Amino acid sequence: MPLPKAELHLHIEGTLEPELAFELAARNGVTLPYADTDELRKAYDFEDLQSFLNLYYELMAVLRTEQDFADLANAYLARAAAQGVRHAEIFFDPQAHLARGVSMGTVVEGLWRALGSSEENHGISTRLILCFLRDESAESALRTLDAARPYLDRITGVGLDSAEVGHPPVKFREVYEAAAALGLRRVAHAGEEGPPAYITEALDALGVERVDHGLRCMEDPALVERLVRERIPLTLCPLSNVRLRTVDTLADHPLPAMLDAGLVCTVNSDDPAYFGGYAGDNFAAVHHTLGLTEDRLRELARNSFLASFLEDDEERRAR
Ligand code: HPA
Ligand code: ZN
Numbered sequence: 459m460p461l462p463k464a465e466l467h468l469h470i471e472g473t474l475e476p477e478l479a480f481e482l483a484a485r486n487g488v489t490l491p492y493a494d495t496d497e498l499r500k501a502y503d504f505e506d507l508q509s510f511l512n513l514y515y516e517l518m519a520v521l522r523t524e525q526d527f528a529d530l531a532n533a534y535l536a537r538a539a540a541q542g543v544r545h546a547e548i549f550f551d552p553q554a555h556l557a558r559g560v561s562m563g564t565v566v567e568g569l570w571r572a573l574g575s576s577e578e579n580h581g582i583s584t585r586l587i588l589c590f591l592r593d594e595s596a597e598s599a600l601r602t603l604d605a606a607r608p609y610l611d612r613i614t615g616v617g618l619d620s621a622e623v624g625h626p627p628v629k630f631r632e633v634y635e636a637a638a639a640l641g642l643r644r645v646a647h648a649g650e651e652g653p654p655a656y657i658t659e660a661l662d663a664l665g666v667e668r669v670d671h672g673l674r675c676m677e678d679p680a681l682v683e684r685l686v687r688e689r690i691p692l693t694l695c696p697l698s699n700v701r702l703r704t705v706d707t708l709a710d711h712p713l714p715a716m717l718d719a720g721l722v723c724t725v726n727s728d729d730p731a732y733f734g735g736y737a738g739d740n741f742a743a744v745h746h747t748l749g750l751t752e753d754r755l756r757e758l759a760r761n762s763f764l765a766s767f768l769e770d771d772e773e774r775r776a777r
Contacts, residue, residue, distance in 0.1 A: 460542030464762035467693035472729025473534035482520035527568025541738025585614040592625035615643030622652040649674035691765030698728035
């Protein structure tokens with residue numbers, strides 16, 4: 459029986475497994491530049507975040523209809539349930555779909571076909587987090603938030619993802635203020651490839667409640683002290699860090715040192731179809747390779763519910 463856990467850092471487009479990519483390509487008459495799933499898997503050898511993002515955006519071409527998004531989310535939820543996930547806060551990247559002529563309604567309503575019945579079908583409660591692409595303009599982010607207005611009953615929060623370096627959080631101050639005014643929760647990727655200063659900026663300029671990744675905080679002791687004092691959760695993704703070469707090997711991952719420092723860490727899968735594992739696989743990897751004890755794993759699982767956007771009573775029921 460896998461440890462019950464919440465997944466707080468998961469890009470739904472990053473759960474597109476090669477088999478489903480080819481199935482959707484056939485259904486939608488899209489030709490992928492790979493002969494078969496084996497050849498596609500060979501492309502999963504990334505040098506950095508950008509080399510992954512290139513493939514991630516390329517494969518999205520197969521996602522066209524509400525049913526495609528529903529099938530994608532249902533496939534993720536089934537895999538996550540098998541690995542002990544009881545609650546999932548799911549990122550999606552509407553700008554990447556709007557740019558291809560796929561509407562906000564198609565994406566959100568499609569995802570909702572799966573999320574709306576996830577508790578009954580998979581035993582997983584869910585929340586949706588709309589991410590802005592930080593390598594697009596601030597104006598584009600504002601237009602995207604506007605396009606999401608009819609769907610705000612389905613959306614819990616906003617996030618910030620895509621190519622980090624050169625795109626500091628402060629660029630998105632205005633759209634985060636607008637999101638807060640709409641009652642949306644706020645998170646942002648920071649300190650994955652970008653410097654520790656981006657983590658500070660995400661807290662101060664964007665008012666985020668959680669930091670996605672946040673790994674590079676370890677380079678700044680004063681920042682670590684602040685994150686500990688303010689109990690800001692970090693959504694770490696160990697297998698992602700290895701695949702995107704943010705750390706050399708899993709054995710070098712700072713997670714044990716981060717826990718020892720008193721940081722509120724959680725373990726998540728990021729883009730599991732691309733990075734070699736779902737939430738439970740990430741837990742197993744840090745257990746075996748980093749030697750984290752059962753107590754530490756339970757701490758990580760407990761943190762995941764505490765750091766979630768579940769209301770208190772829901773949070774208790776999930777555990
Ligand atoms: N980092 C930044 N942006 C992303 C990622 C990631 O790991 N996955 C999908 N978009
Ligand atoms: Zn991510």
